[in-house]
Amino acid sequence: MRGAIRAILCALLACGVAAASAHPLGNSTVNRWAQLTVSPSGIDIDYVLDLAELPTLVESAAADRDGDGETSSAEWSAYSRRWALGLREALQVQVDGRPLALQLVKQRWRRADGEAGLSVLRLEATLHADYGDRARGGAIEFAYNDRTRAGSFGWKEVVLRATDRVAIVQSTLAREDRSRRLTQYPAAAGYSSVTSGTARIALALATPAAASIAAAAAAPAHDDAKAAPPPSPVIARDRQTDDAAVASARAPRASILASYFRLGMHHIATGWDHLLFLLGLLLLRLELRRIALVVTAFTVAHSLTLGIAAAGWVRPPAIWIEPAIALTIAYVGLLVLVQRGTRHGAVLAFLFGLIHGFGFAGALAESAADHALRGSEFLLSLASFNLGIEAIQLAIVCSAVPLLVAAARRAWFAPAARTVAAGLTLAGVGVFAVRLATA
Amino acid sequence: MNETGLRLARLLVGLPLLVAVLATAAGAVAGESGVAAEPAATLPERIERALQRTRGTADPRRYAEIEPLLQEQERRAPNAAQSKVLRAWYDMSLHRFAPALVLLREAQALGAPDAISLGLTSDALVELGRYDEAVRVTQRMLDRYPGLPAMTRAAHLRFLYNDLDGAIELYRAALDAPGADATARAWVHLQLADLHLQAGQPAAAERHAAAARPYSGLAALLALGRIRAQQGRSAEALALFREALRAQPSPEYAFAAYEVAREASNTTEVLRQQRLLEGMARLDGSQLYARIFAAFLADLPGRSGEAVALAQREYETRPDLYSHIGLAWALYRDGDLRGAAEHCRAALRLDTPDPLLRYRGAVILRAAGDTERAQTLQRQALAAQPRLAGYEQRGAAGSVTRFAIQHDARRY
Numbered sequence: 001m002r003g004a005i006r007a008i009l010c011a012l013l014a015c016g017v018a019a020a021s022a023h024p025l026g027n028s029t030v031n032r033w034a035q036l037t038v039s040p041s042g043i044d045i046d047y048v049l050d051l052a053e054l055p056t057l058v059e060s061a062a063a064d065r066d067g068d069g070e071t072s073s074a075e076w077s078a079y080s081r082r083w084a085l086g087l088r089e090a091l092q093v094q095v096d097g098r099p100l101a102l103q104l105v106k107q108r109w110r111r112a113d114g115e116a117g118l119s120v121l122r123l124e125a126t127l128h129a130d131y132g133d134r135a136r137g138g139a140i141e142f143a144y145n146d147r148t149r150a151g152s153f154g155w156k157e158v159v160l161r162a163t164d165r166v167a168i169v170q171s172t173l174a175r176e177d178r179s180r181r182l183t184q185y186p187a188a189a190g191y192s193s194v195t196s197g198t199a200r201i202a203l204a205l206a207t208p209a210a211a212s213i214a215a216a217a218a219a220p221a222h223d224d225a226k227a228a229p230p231p232s233p234v235i236a237r238d239r240q241t242d243d244a245a246v247a248s249a250r251a252p253r254a255s256i257l258a259s260y261f262r263l264g265m266h267h268i269a270t271g272w273d274h275l276l277f278l279l280g281l282l283l284l285r286l287e288l289r290r291i292a293l294v295v296t297a298f299t300v301a302h303s304l305t306l307g308i309a310a311a312g313w314v315r316p317p318a319i320w321i322e323p324a325i326a327l328t329i330a331y332v333g334l335l336v337l338v339q340r341g342t343r344h345g346a347v348l349a350f351l352f353g354l355i356h357g358f359g360f361a362g363a364l365a366e367s368a369a370d371h372a373l374r375g376s377e378f379l380l381s382l383a384s385f386n387l388g389i390e391a392i393q394l395a396i397v398c399s400a401v402p403l404l405v406a407a408a409r410r411a412w413f414a415p416a417a418r419t420v421a422a423g424l425t426l427a428g429v430g431v432f433a434v435r436l437a438t439a
Numbered sequence: 440m441n442e443t444g445l446r447l448a449r450l451l452v453g454l455p456l457l458v459a460v461l462a463t464a465a466g467a468v469a470g471e472s473g474v475a476a477e478p479a480a481t482l483p484e485r486i487e488r489a490l491q492r493t494r495g496t497a498d499p500r501r502y503a504e505i506e507p508l509l510q511e512q513e514r515r516a517p518n519a520a521q522s523k524v525l526r527a528w529y530d531m532s533l534h535r536f537a538p539a540l541v542l543l544r545e546a547q548a549l550g551a552p553d554a555i556s557l558g559l560t561s562d563a564l565v566e567l568g569r570y571d572e573a574v575r576v577t578q579r580m581l582d583r584y585p586g587l588p589a590m591t592r593a594a595h596l597r598f599l600y601n602d603l604d605g606a607i608e609l610y611r612a613a614l615d616a617p618g619a620d621a622t623a624r625a626w627v628h629l630q631l632a633d634l635h636l637q638a639g640q641p642a643a644a645e646r647h648a649a650a651a652r653p654y655s656g657l658a659a660l661l662a663l664g665r666i667r668a669q670q671g672r673s674a675e676a677l678a679l680f681r682e683a684l685r686a687q688p689s690p691e692y693a694f695a696a697y698e699v700a701r702e703a704s705n706t707t708e709v710l711r712q713q714r715l716l717e718g719m720a721r722l723d724g725s726q727l728y729a730r731i732f733a734a735f736l737a738d739l740p741g742r743s744g745e746a747v748a749l750a751q752r753e754y755e756t757r758p759d760l761y762s763h764i765g766l767a768w769a770l771y772r773d774g775d776l777r778g779a780a781e782h783c784r785a786a787l788r789l790d791t792p793d794p795l796l797r798y799r800g801a802v803i804l805r806a807a808g809d810t811e812r813a814q815t816l817q818r819q820a821l822a823a824q825p826r827l828a829g830y831e832q833r834g835a836a837g838s839v840t841r842f843a844i845q846h847d848a849r850r851y
Binding site for chain 1: 501656657684685686687688689707710711712714715718719721722
């Protein structure tokens with residue numbers, strides 16, 4: 001009899017397990033997603049923590065403050081708030097090497113039925129950090145590090161976005177939201193495990209209205225939102241306020257174009273690899289007609305691939321392009337050494353310009369995608385970006401050529417040019433090796 | 440520059456150009472086709488990685504994702520030893536030790552056994568309680584493939600056969616085995632910590648747990664928690680177990696916390712951990728943690744019947760010493776003294792120096808009338824771990840059981 005009862009109990013247990021639906025990543029996972037939205041005045045973090053059945057069970061014990069064995073809605077709300085406030089310390093955001101103070105904008109939680117009669121928990125928080133006096137237009141170096149739950153298993157994703165009048169020049173963080181805010185985990189993708197990253201951001205001038213973003217706008221209020229504690233240590237804004245701020249943050253087209261122009265200038269001015277290559281081209285043959293031809297060929301070629309890549313038709317990965325750019329420097333340096341005066345400079349400039357164009361495209365393509373630019377808006381942004389590049393390039397050529405032509409009349413110029421060429425070659429090879437090793 | 444020099448120079452400058460063009464073209468193609476830059480792994484490598492990764496998640500349901508990979512491997516190479524070994528490894532991960540052993544024997548019949556198949560065979564035999572055979576296979580492994588995997592298996596067998604000093608000596612030797620990486624050495628440190636703890640030497644155990652911590656994370660946390668519990672620092676032990684639980688909600692950590700809370704008579708924590716274990720038991724459909732849940736339920740008033748069912752199932756698939764004592768304890772709590780004594784004697788047949796195993800054995804044999812042996816076992820157990828005194832009276836409070844019955848888990 002006892003055996004029969006046991007068998008029935010086991011069968012019931014097994015039925016319960018089989019009928020329920022499991023968490024897609026397994027019921028012991030803790031999954032996190034953060035979207036960092038960079039605006040001219042600060043950074044907003046939209047943070048989601050998705051706990052499967054077992055972690056929810058563990059946290060329910062922590063949330064049950066009165067120890068009655070039951071976690072009430074009020075206890076979950078208090079727990080959610082403690083968790084969200086803890087994010088201010090656990091998430092590290094640095095701008096130009098200095099930490100930013102995060103402020104909690106809003107938080108909420110949602111519990112749903114999971115497997116085997118257990119619950120799953122979803123915690124969400126929106127945080128904001130102002131740059132303060134650290135950035136008033138210009139560029140910033142930005143770093144993010146999530147130190148929460150270091151040893152836990154699960155999906156870990158960080159997405160970087162930019163608002164209008166902000167361009168992401170370079171970043172180690174993804175722009176694509178692969179898990180759709182932890183609602184659709186990519187099949188057979190394993191676990192994403194990104195918790196930190198860096199970025200270089202070009203900012204337009206900040207305006208007070210641009211300080212807020214839409215991260216919290218889509219969230220419906222939670223059932224026990226009334227129970228939320230007083231907002232004294234945080235910025236408390238309701239949904240309507242956020243929407244209004246987003247509306248007023250829309251920048252005019254001229255401002256967008258100006259920011260792309262500045263982005264282009266910034267990219268070439270700080271892109272020493274492109275500048276070294278340009279120097280090598282100039283040294284190839286110091287005749288004004290030839291120089292004009294070479295520079296034009298380089299400009300046409302890199303504009304071509306820049307457009308192709310920015311439009312998304314062909315996007316060779318940076319791990320190929322960056323080493324290839326280094327090789328172009330080495331090659332031009334070597335050519336100056338062994339065959340100075342070559343008549344094929346324009347062809348060379350065109351071929352290698354194609355590679356450099358892909359390099360230029362990285363920042364533009366991503367920024368354009370961030371702004372969801374389409375049609376004429378996209379073409380204008382592309383043109384602005386390219387014009388920014390050409391403006392700086394022209395300024396450099398116009399400054400350098402007279403000096404080089406004057407210097408070429410001196411006896412010491414030839415050995416000096418060879419020395420520079422050798423330096424270019426060595427630098428190119430060295431950079432190639434480093435980029436290959438770190439790709 | 441003469442003609443040869445010019446040609447050489449052209450060659451020198453031409454090659455990088457060629458590489459640059461090829462690299463760009465290949466990059467463009469790869470970018471277009473979405474080919475990952477990461478070097479592709481072979482199918483067996485992917486299966487091995489998936490097995491290791493899934494083991495790390497402590498979620499048995501994720502093994503279902505490996506099944507299609509294994510089927511593909513078996514379709515490609517149905518009679519290859521490697522396919523059989525991988526399938527055996529998978530089976531063992533799901534505690535299907537007997538079929539795994541058959542596959543491993545088949546794999547070995549196809550050619551000279553490699554270190555992995557011998558190691559897995561040794562493991563399967565230990566889990567099936569066939570210790571004499573395990574000794575022979577492990578000795579063969581030691582002779583053919585001397586190294587950390589063989590030495591640690593041999594050390595474990597020495598421990599089971601009541602050679603604690605010999606086991607510690609062999610584990611220490613394994614630490615110096617050539618080719619062992621930091622993670623493998625950390626695992627050996629954890630085994631040493633456990634053995635020193637069993638021997639009643641918490642200071643030595645702590646040294647090894649500390650050495651393991653940088654490389655073994657949560658497992659080291661569990662070891663350190665057990666050491667603190669033995670030192671009577673139950674609050675610290677609980678904090679460590681809770682930390683491990685938050686990172687990975689495994690029944691092993693919850694049960695450790697539950698046991699410490701019971702020992703410290705911390706009713707609130709007992710309730711919390713009980714609630715957690717009840718929830719975990721609901722999700723353990725494949726019953727990979729049946730041993731833990733049987734031990735948990737056996738001491739709960741009115742739940743010993745469930746404990747016996749779980750322990751019986753565990754014993755049928757994994758008839759080693761620990762399943763014998765687990766079943767013996769459940770039967771003892773359920774009032775079946777005769778069956779309990781029978782399994783208890785089977786569990787004690789190698790005189791394994793595990794204090795808890797000996798203490799439970801003492802309690803059962805005393806109840807069954809074998810007073811003399813019970814006294815010896817109890818003396819041995821308490822000499823190593825005095826905190827076991829009164830273990831059998833701990834049980835869970837009645838309120839704990841009522842709590843479990845009265846509340847719907849969805850409210851948590």
